[in-house]
Amino acid sequence: MSSDPVIVSACLLGLSTRYDGKDALNEEVCSLLKGRLIVPVCPEQLGGLPTPRPKAEITAGDGTDVLCGLSRAVDENGEDVTSKFMKGAAETLKAALLTGAQEAYLKDRSPSCGVSLICRRGERIKGMGVTAAMLMKEGIKVTGF
Ligand code: SF4
Structure with a gap:
């Protein structure tokens, strides 16, 4: 069993x-x-958003498009939270670099952590969240749950 560090979406571990x-x-x-060294992160909290917070979604495409500046993250009140999502992704990457984590277990269907699915207007669609896209771009293996 590997003891390598792994980034994990905090909510999957039972954190509220x-x-x-x-x-x-x-x-x-x-x-x-x-047996693994667990590095719990919540990118949306790390980006400065409160809990609870308004639900947000990626307006077009997926997290990869947000990283490129081609799309945005907007909450249910219409507030643009793109900069918070970007900051949370960058802070999560920082945690991975600090700990040497090469792998991340992330909560699927989230606009931050989604690995194969995100949600838009109540529908599940194929795509990655902003943090998952950033970690993958940096060569970290991401697995969705
Ligand atoms: S899915 Fe990601 S951003 Fe959402 S609560 Fe869980 S850890 Fe935080």
């Missing part, structure tokens, strides 16, 4: 970091992490 103030505890993730 979600936009609605709840967690997304995932027993499979906790079991896979036995």
